[in-house]
Amino acid sequence: MKIFSGTSNPVLAREIADYLNLSLSAIELKKFKDSEISVKIGENVRGVDVFLVQSTCNPANDYLMELLLMIDAAFRASAKRITAVIPYFGYARQDRKVEPRVPISAKVVANILHSVGVNRILTMELHSEQIQGFFDMPVDNLYAGPILVDYIKRIDIQDAVVVTPDTGGAERARALAKKLHAGLALIDKRRPEANVSEVMHVIGAVEGKNCILVDDMIDTGGSISAAARALKENGARDIYCLATHGVLSADASMKLDAAGFKELIITNTIPVPDGKRPKHTTVLSTAQLFGEAIRRIHNGESISSLFS
Numbered sequence: 001m002k003i004f005s006g007t008s009n010p011v012l013a014r015e016i017a018d019y020l021n022l023s024l025s026a027i028e029l030k031k032f033k034d035s036e037i038s039v040k041i042g043e044n045v046r047g048v049d050v051f052l053v054q055s056t057c058n059p060a061n062d063y064l065m066e067l068l069l070m071i072d073a074a075f076r077a078s079a080k081r082i083t084a085v086i087p088y089f090g091y092a093r094q095d096r097k098v099e100p101r102v103p104i105s106a107k108v109v110a111n112i113l114h115s116v117g118v119n120r121i122l123t124m125e126l127h128s129e130q131i132q133g134f135f136d137m138p139v140d141n142l143y144a145g146p147i148l149v150d151y152i153k154r155i156d157i158q159d160a161v162v163v164t165p166d167t168g169g170a171e172r173a174r175a176l177a178k179k180l181h182a183g184l185a186l187i188d189k190r191r192p193e194a195n196v197s198e199v200m201h202v203i204g205a206v207e208g209k210n211c212i213l214v215d216d217m218i219d220t221g222g223s224i225s226a227a228a229r230a231l232k233e234n235g236a237r238d239i240y241c242l243a244t245h246g247v248l249s250a251d252a253s254m255k256l257d258a259a260g261f262k263e264l265i266i267t268n269t270i271p272v273p274d275g276k277r278p279k280h281t282t283v284l285s286t287a288q289l290f291g292e293a294i295r296r297i298h299n300g301e302s303i304s305s306l307f308s
Contacts (some may be wrong), residue, residue: 006054019291056090075117207235221252
């Protein structure tokens, strides 16, 4: 087994390798002056179980192209099996036709990955479960729930209510509320266009409660900040924000700071530079979960039992 890292999240890749008592294998990644990407694997991988760690976050197209070239390099070097470890899978929100004459971009990315010879995908918290069906290969979709639940239990939030900022996250919020023995509330939201949302109603008892807003990702921060304001207007006390992927595009940090969260809790599937990190942010590592999943894939053991 050998683990290689792309340039999107080398810190997480190094932590995964440390968990497995391995060193990251040698790979040379660079750009030519015209921005073309060059990849060269620096050691023999013939007959080897290869794992390539790369989040397709911003700049998504560059990191995706880099991953494709890494896969092709391993394929042409006769690797026995190639697993793309994609902690954050970009384009996942474009998983259906929401209007005429638009692509299903998540399916396009799945097709491209298949075409270059990858054998397996290991990812975390896909935006929607059905994306797994876009791939003609095994997909292991990990959940950050155990990491997040463990942390929330340690900080011991009293009178807690778990809140989903939209109806699409109801199942995620319900599962978290059950594990925390907490209440459940729902934000009724309308989205007139991409990255724009309007909070209409808060459904559930939040007055005098400490609220935990939970979502799979925070992009521009508009939706989650609007939800926090609505909870405050309905009498909530402290508000925590819980998300797996901290995309934090544009002025998201400013919006989140203005929303007044007691604590923002995200994972390291996407690296967040200190300059873009909102106040009161806690970043939890997913390295142990990814490392254990990689070990089990390599040994032919069950992944689902990690969450049973």
